[in-house]
Amino acid sequence: MFICSRLVVVSVAAGLLSLVQGQNSDESVLIDPRTRLSSNITLPAPGSPILQSDFEIPPDCGETSYVGSGRLRGRRALITGGDSGIGRAVTIAFAREGADVVINYLPEEQSDADDVVSVIEATTNSSIYIIPGDLRNETFCKELVHNAADLLGGLDILINNAGYALASPNITSLTTESLTRTIETNVFAPVFLTRAAVPLMPPGSSIVFTASLIIESPSYLMADYGGSKAFLLTFAQSMAAGLMAEAGIRVNAVRPAITYTPFLSSQGQTAEGAMRIGAATPLGRVRHPVELVPQYMALVGNDPGYTTGGFS
Numbered sequence: 001m002f003i004c005s006r007l008v009v010v011s012v013a014a015g016l017l018s019l020v021q022g023q024n025s026d027e028s029v030l031i032d033p034r035t036r037l038s039s040n041i042t043l044p045a046p047g048s049p050i051l052q053s054d055f056e057i058p059p060d061c062g063e064t065s066y067v068g069s070g071r072l073r074g075r076r077a078l079i080t081g082g083d084s085g086i087g088r089a090v091t092i093a094f095a096r097e098g099a100d101v102v103i104n105y106l107p108e109e110q111s112d113a114d115d116v117v118s119v120i121e122a123t124t125n126s127s128i129y130i131i132p133g134d135l136r137n138e139t140f141c142k143e144l145v146h147n148a149a150d151l152l153g154g155l156d157i158l159i160n161n162a163g164y165a166l167a168s169p170n171i172t173s174l175t176t177e178s179l180t181r182t183i184e185t186n187v188f189a190p191v192f193l194t195r196a197a198v199p200l201m202p203p204g205s206s207i208v209f210t211a212s213l214i215i216e217s218p219s220y221l222m223a224d225y226g227g228s229k230a231f232l233l234t235f236a237q238s239m240a241a242g243l244m245a246e247a248g249i250r251v252n253a254v255r256p257a258i259t260y261t262p263f264l265s266s267q268g269q270t271a272e273g274a275m276r277i278g279a280a281t282p283l284g285r286v287r288h289p290v291e292l293v294p295q296y297m298a299l300v301g302n303d304p305g306y307t308t309g310g311f312s
């Protein structure tokens, strides 16, 4: 599987290079959003880890479609969960926009991280560094931030994106192990990372948390996950209030609705279930990760500048 996925990426990346370079940027082509990306999705069987390369129809993370225009040239970003799903789309887009990036991911997801490196190296002049490790470890979180800043020559974007969820049919079947992992990954780690990063970040820097729309329609099956995302939203708002005044740092949270990612499988979702939820949205399909990029871009770029404590 490892070798296979690398080969696929190399060929994708070669096609992509011509796409990126051959783009006629004078034209803005209209595309119907309902049919732009596949509404037909498949999910690998639940298990751990779930990789991008396990998908029959891979989630679109912008590998062949995202074209940058130098909007983040010179910026330095640390992105957790940058190997797959939303984090992968954000990583590819940031690098295409000229940012140098460090991604963190779990060691068992190495092949997905290698894919991202191949895609970025084949299609950008941005630097990408990979630092695997489990964010539940406080010491590791601190080292990750400092190592990222050393590799990048500084740090001005932190994307707290990595998350964990495991559906549990009811409160009596929620295990302490799963609850602990959810809270340590989704709550403690972003706090550890933010605490380590802020002293290194110059004014104009941005921190973004990946929260979730689950906050507005809580699910009994994902009660601990929903609670952890509600924490992130409030925490982001608190940080925004203090860090702008104190350090000129913008802090925001993105609240994605259901998105086609390996995360769906690992939390116990089925393709049928996900397609049913997607069908009830205005576009009539689940969102692909690349379709979240504009939200993150707006919150880290210099163009809008003002938004802080807001939720995209």
Ligand SMILES: *[C@@H]1O[C@H](CO)[C@@H](O)[C@H](O)[C@H]1NC(C)=O
Binding pocket: 040, 041, 042, 056, 057
């Ligand atoms: C959806 O994709 C699966 C897997 O590739 C395929 O077997 C199925 O025919 C597709 N369904 C539709 C409606 O396109």
Ligand SMILES: *[C@@H]1O[C@H](CO)[C@@H](O)[C@H](O)[C@H]1NC(C)=O
Binding pocket: 020, 123, 124, 125
């Ligand atoms: C990378 O840099 C080289 C040399 O400056 C340049 O010719 C090339 O277009 C750049 N590639 C991309 C994808 O920006």
Ligand SMILES: *[C@@H]1O[C@H](CO)[C@@H](O)[C@H](O)[C@H]1NC(C)=O
Binding pocket: 137, 138, 139, 140, 143
């Ligand atoms: C936590 O991370 C530190 C630094 O990377 C490492 O030395 C230590 O062994 C880790 N602890 C555990 C329990 O994995």
Ligand SMILES: *[C@@H]1O[C@H](CO)[C@@H](O)[C@H](O)[C@H]1NC(C)=O
Binding pocket: 169, 170, 171, 172, 173
């Ligand atoms: C909770 O879920 C477990 C595991 O599916 C099941 O055995 C148990 O009957 C459920 N309890 C209630 C009160 O529904």
